[in-house]
Each structure stands twice: as C-alpha cells, then as structure tokens.
Amino acid sequence: MITVWGRATSSNVQIVMWAIGELGLAHRRLDVGHAYGGLDTPEYIAMNPHRLVPTIRDGEGPPIWESSACLRYLGASYGGEAFWPTDAKRRAQLDMWAEWVRTSWQPVIAREVFWPLIRTPASQTNAAAIAEGVVKAGALAKLLDARLDGPDPYLGGEALSFADVMVGHLLYRYFDLPIERPSLPALEAYYARLQERPAYAEHVMVSYESLRA
Numbered sequence: 001m002i003t004v005w006g007r008a009t010s011s012n013v014q015i016v017m018w019a020i021g022e023l024g025l026a027h028r029r030l031d032v033g034h035a036y037g038g039l040d041t042p043e044y045i046a047m048n049p050h051r052l053v054p055t056i057r058d059g060e061g062p063p064i065w066e067s068s069a070c071l072r073y074l075g076a077s078y079g080g081e082a083f084w085p086t087d088a089k090r091r092a093q094l095d096m097w098a099e100w101v102r103t104s105w106q107p108v109i110a111r112e113v114f115w116p117l118i119r120t121p122a123s124q125t126n127a128a129a130i131a132e133g134v135v136k137a138g139a140l141a142k143l144l145d146a147r148l149d150g151p152d153p154y155l156g157g158e159a160l161s162f163a164d165v166m167v168g169h170l171l172y173r174y175f176d177l178p179i180e181r182p183s184l185p186a187l188e189a190y191y192a193r194l195q196e197r198p199a200y201a202e203h204v205m206v207s208y209e210s211l212r213a
Contacts, residue, residue, distance in 0.1 A: 001026050001027065001028065001059060002020060002025055002026065002027040002028075002056055002057070002058050002059075002074075003027070003028055003029075003030065003056065003057045004016055004017065004020070004027060004028070004029040004030070004054055004055075004056050005029075005030050005032045005038075005044065005047070005048075005053060005054060005055045005056070006029065006030075006031075006032060006033055006053030006054035006055070007031050007032065007033045007034055007035075007036055007053065008029070008031070008203070008206050009034070009206055009207075009208055009210055009211055010033060010034070010053050010054070011106075011110065011169060011170060011173070012052075012053060012054055012067040013029075013053050013054045013067070014169050014203055014204045014206065015054075015067040015068070015070070015071055015165055015166065015169050016054045016056060016067055016070045016071060016074070017029065017203035018165050018168075018169060018199055018200060018203045018204050019070075019071050019074045019075070019162070019165050020074065020203075021198070021199025021200075021202060021203050022083070022160060022165070022197070022199045023074060023078045023079060023083070025074070025078060032044065032053060033052075033053040034211070035210070039051040039052070039053070047063035047065070048063060048065040050065065052065065054067055054070060056070050056073075058073075058077070068098065068102060068166065071098075071162055071165060071166065072162065075162040079162065082156060082157070082158075082159035082160070082161060083159070083160065083161050083162055084161070084162055085156070085161070090156075094155055094156055094161050094162065094163035095163065097147070097155060097163050097166070097167055098162065098163045098166035098167070101166045101167055101170070102166075104140055105140050105144070105167075105170065106170060108133055108136045108137050108140060109137055109170050109173065109174055110170070111133075112129070112130070112132070112133025112136065112137070113130065113133045113134055113137055113174075113177065113179065114173055114177065116129065116130050116133070117130060117177060117178075117179075118177075118208060118211055118212050118213070119211055119212070119213050120213050121213045122213075134179045134180060137174065137179075138180070138181055138182045141174065141181065141182065141184055141187060142182060142184065144167065144184075144187050145184040145185070145186045145187040146186070148186040148187055148189075148190045149185075149186040150186075153190075153193055154190075154193075155167065160197070164194075168190075168191070168194045168200070168204070169204055171187075171190075171191045171194065172204050172205050172206075173208065175188075175191055
C-alpha cells in the first residue's frame with residue numbers, strides 16, 4: 001500500500017496520483033496542504049522538512065518527497081519497459097522532456113499564468129505581466145507541439161511513459177484557462193488522447209475552483 005500525503009487539487013500531487021492510477025497500484029491519499037493544513041505538524045515535518053506536498057511512503061519504506069522523485073521511484077519500482085525504459089539512452093531521451101517541464105514549462109504555466117489568474121485577487125493582478133506569461137507559455141507550447149508532431153501517440157512511442165505524466169499533467173489547466181493559445185494541432189490531439197485515459201480524467205482533470213482567490 002502506497003500512502004500519498006497531498007490534496008487532489010495540487011498539480012504536483014496529480015503527477016503522483018496519475019502515475020499510481022496508470023500503474024494500478026494500491027494506495028490511499030490523505031488530504032493535507034492548502035485549506036486542509038497539516039504541513040506544520042511534527043509528524044509531517046519529520047517526513048518532509050520542506051513542508052510541501054506530495055510526500056509518499058511505500059509500505060514501511062522511508063518517506064519520499066518532490067513529485068518528480070516520487071514519479072521516478074514509482075516508475076523504477078513498478079513501471080514496465082514502456083513506462084520506465086531500462087535502457088539508459090532511451091530513458092534519457094524521455095527524461096530530457098520531463099526535466100524541461102520542471103525548468104521551463106511548469107514555471108511559466110504555474111507562476112506566470114495560473115497563479116496570477118486563479119490564485120491572486122483581481123485587484124492585485126498585473127494584466128500586462130499575465131499577458132507576457134501567456135505569450136511565453138504559447139511559445140513553449142509550440143515546442144511541445146513540434147515534438148509531438150509525428151506518428152507516435154505518446155512521447156515514448158505507442159504506450160504512455162513517465163515523461164508523458166510530467167508533460168501532460170499541466171495540459172488540463174493550460175487548455176482550460178481563459179487565455180489565448182497559438183495553433184497547436186499535435187499538442188491538442190495529444191491532450192485529447194490523454195483525456196480518454198481513466199487515470200488522467202480522475203486524477204488530473206480536477207476542478208481548481210477551490211483555489212480561486
């Protein structure tokens with residue numbers, strides 16, 4: 001049994017939960033963070049000194065924090081060849097995009113678009129800064145669109161991989177937000193395929209209305 005600490009509306013928790021769903025792992029998720037609190041308790045700090053979500057524990061094993069580290073643990077422990085390739089060269093080709101999400105895609109989507117649009121009171125928003133973030137997000141989305149413009153349905157080929165989890169978990173918010181987007185036919189088709197996956201629909205397509213300022 002894998003225990004996950006973190007609220008369902010956290011995009012970082014969604015990475016872990018989507019992977020767990022795809023891998024069919026027995027689990028339980030405990031609501032902590034944001035309105036639920038619980039991050040400042042001695043018990044939680046002992047597991048995660050950074051007081052963030054998610055944190056996971058596999059059975060009686062040690063706690064693991066940072067969503068990408070949790071994802072890699074799940075892939076290495078439970079993923080098959082398609083989800084977590086054993087060949088280091090092939091895995092690295094996928095991991096480059098997973099890391100790109102952390103360093104480039106997520107910072108723009110989360111901090112420059114989603115946070116100011118949803119989690120900031122209207123009286124405190126900077127419309128010009130948001131517009132700039134939307135343009136930056138669109139330019140990055142074009143890079144994803146170009147990468148996905150091919151015969152393969154997923155980044156690693158015919159089957160979903162850990163890299164798709166990293167890349168795809170923010171697409172629900174990107175396509176759901178009331179913003180302008182460039183023409184992205186390949187990325188839109190990819191997003192449509194993800195929406196057909198039950199684990200994606202359950203764990204990623206989660207309403208974020210409770211986060212609205």
